[in-house]
Amino acid sequence: MxxxxxxxxxxxxxxxxxxxxxxxxxxxxxxxxxxxxxxxxxGGAVTLPGVGKFYCRERPERMVRNPATGEQIKKDADKVVKITLAKALKDSVNV
Incomplete structure (x- = not known):
């Protein structure tokens, strides 16, 4: 790589x-x-033709585990940026 x-x-x-x-x-x-x-x-989305779509997604409140202690803790709802790749970009990688 x-x-x-x-x-x-x-x-x-x-x-x-x-x-x-x-x-x-x-x-x-x-x-x-x-x-x-x-x-x-x-809260909007942007599409770059040939690259993909950038958007924000809300994640609900959930239980997560502290890897150091193994303790279960509640994580508040939050937002995360996601990218959906365009088919053209995916196809260009797998030529």
Whole structure:
């Protein structure tokens, strides 16, 4: 397994694909990240065609186990971000 691409590497690759400078590509990446974060935090969903759908899901209150002590404790209801991958992305991995 290779190391994940860093933000610097992603910005450089994006700049090359766009034919723009790294500052513009970095601003575009930050804008997209900010928009996705704002929309999902507000309870909405964002679909990136060819990548997937980002959305927030509520988890109910439940019982969990402390792995150190084995004690059962009640965990309050919370929210979690989920990503459903697009079929195109899944298919591109299994070529």
């Amino acid at each position: 290779t190391k994940p691409m860093t933000k610097t590497q992603l910005v450089a690759a994006l700049a090359e694909e766009m034919g723009a400078d790294k500052k513009t590509a970095g601003a575009a990446l930050d804008a997209i990240t900010g928009l996705i974060t704002k929309e999902v935090a507000g």
